[in-house]
Amino acid sequence: MRTIKFFTILLVLALGATAFAQNVKPMRTSGPVAYAQDQFIVRFNPGAPGQAVAALHAQHGTKLKRNLPHGMKLIQVPPGKSVEDLVDRFKKHPIIEFAHVDAVAYASMTPNDGFYSYQWHFDNINMEAAWNIETGKPEIIVAVADTGLNTGGEDTPVNLIPGYDFAYGDTTTYDGDGHGTHVSGTIAQATNNGKGVAGVPFGVSLMPVKVLDDTGSGYLSSIIDGIDFAVANGADVISMSLGFSPGYVPGEGLQETVTAAYEAGVVMVAASGNDSTTYEIGYPAAYDEVIAVGATDFNNVVAFYSNQGPGLEIVAPGGDTNAHHLINGYPDGVLQETFDSCHPRKGCEFGYFFYQGTSMATPHVSGVVGLLLSHGAGDGLTGSDKVDAIRDILHSTSVDLGEEGLDTVYGHGLVDALAALEAIAPPEPECTTAADCDDLVDCTVDACNGGNCSHTANNALCDDGVACTADACDAQAGCSNAPIDSLCDNGDFCDGAESCDVVLGCQAGSFPCSDGQMCTETAGCYDPCLSDADCYDGDDCTTDVCNLGTGECSNDPVTVCDLNTNDGCCPAGCDYETDVDCVPPEPCGDGFCAGAQQGEDCTTCPADCACISRACRKGCCGDYICTKWENANDCPIDCQ
Secondary structure, eight states, rough: OOOOOOOOOOOOOOOOOOOSSOOOOOBBBOOOOOOOEEEEEEEEEOOOHHHHHHHHHHHHHHHEEEOOOGGHHHHHHHHOOHHHHHHHHHHSTTEEEEEEEEEOOOOOOEOOOOGGOOOHHHHTTTTHHHTTTOOOTTTTTEEEEEEEOOOTTTTSSSSBOOEEETTTTTTTTSSSHHHHHHHHHHHHHHOOSSOOOOOOTTTEEEEEEEEEOTTSBBHHHHHHHHHHHHHTTTTSEEEEOBBBBBOOOOOOHHHHHHHHHTTTTOOOEOOSSOOOOSSSTTTTTSSSTTEEEEETTSSSOOOOOOSSTTOOOOEEEOBBOOOSSSSGOOOOEEEEEEEEEETTTTEEEEEEEEEEEEHHHHHHHHHHHHHHHHHTTTTTOHHHHHHHHHHHHHHHSBBBSSSSSSSSBBBTTTTOHHHHHTSSSSOOOOOSGGGGGGOOOEEEEEEEEETTTEEEEEGGGGOOOOTTEEEEETTTTTEEEEEEEGGGSOOGGGGGOOEEEEEEEEEEEOOOSSSTOEETTTTEOOOSSSGGGGGGOOTTTEHHHHHHHEEEEEEEOOOOOOOOOSSSOTTOOOOOOOOTSSSSOOOTBBBBBEESSSSGGGGGGTSSSSOOOOOOOOEEETTEESSSOOOOOOOSOOOO
């Protein structure tokens, strides 16, 4: 069986601060403010030349350590250089928008020693009645920017979203301190499992974002990274049980990051601090965009350690371990599961611990915000309007304590989970029957489901019977029947460009040719012939014919050999012996020999027979037949 433990630990949480290009020294009105000696934060002016940036680094020996959100840079200080001096020098440089130290903040809690009967703090904010209305939905993500989360206990939160460790630069989010695990339990401790203790919106999803190291400290730059990461990864709420000493303003970098989260519609909740001041609360709680939470004790009186002052927005149970109203003498701390110490091999010694501090009050408010969002508060709103709607509910339903109305001790009063949930007006049913949902759009199918109307567009209801129109239904505008000319194209050029009429359907196109022209699919537009003469192509070797029916010319090559007509054409396959227009071979001497085998050279002919065709045929004029003349009577005298 797990035990309840009671002990006191003082945690100091160091958070990186953002540097700006303003001549502002870190404020130390509440004791010295620590900051990193080996790094500082800057943002260069938009469009600063790369050469100028490089020259500035070369001049001072600095270099980029890593990029921060919103264009900010974490700059490495070289050995032997003063971070204060470098910040001052960078501020004065014309390419710098702002520069400042990476300051240290402090955790807003004093954890002590510590099952549900001991969680008096839930009774004080009406949790049992609130759980009858809402226990939290997993689609709502609450990010806890703290020392991380250990999940080795018996009562670990159930719905976990992967986070990131900005203290050590990895994804484990291991809690080496215990503070983050305790805070996370107040939000999403496993509940109704027969073990341990409960959480406020235990059905939500929890995203651990480790911005503090295992000693409970970390830089402002890590907070900037953590907030930006949570927003980018879908967080709806960011719970920050941490802060700077009252009086120290961390700079424009954190302000800009917080503003971006607020404008993105993320609800941020932060602890006012445990410095017992009555005039000032610490940052980031002091930002207008953040809900600042103070702490109350068992009797709903402001806790002795809780910071007060302008900007304090609401209070919640933070406990007082110096008081003992519980049975068995346990202190009036806030009870959750966390661990005492961890062994490398044996793991962590988990138990249930009473802690006190505004760190413990903060997750009560973050948890109630998770319940509100799960129950539909702010639905339909976006950005800062959504955040402001949640804040309005918290303000108007809180239990007024102290002076009437808003004051600097209790803010608007003690958070009341039940009253806040009851303030979310249940939406009036939009409909009871489908007839209530008629949107007067003819092509939508109107239905009533669970009191909500739905309007489903149905394209088929827009069918106009015209084959060439694209029939579509828009849920707001109704039917549209856009004509599509391409659906009417019959592929025949000579029919012209067909078109689609939204009423008449496909319409024939206009004849594409000029007056008097004719058209074919292959030839396109042309002037028709009236006689064969119109078809003359300047070539004597073609037969030019006009088709009077189509107005088309044909120019076919001549193919018949003709010995009687001088038409100037020697068709393919004809020669001078078969067509009068074919040119005979050029003679060789005054005749030619014939009778020898074809292909023999003229030089093989007899001396008295000249060669005309470079081919001889063996004959009987002597040893040859002379074929120069038309008949034998014309043979030379020396040929018989």
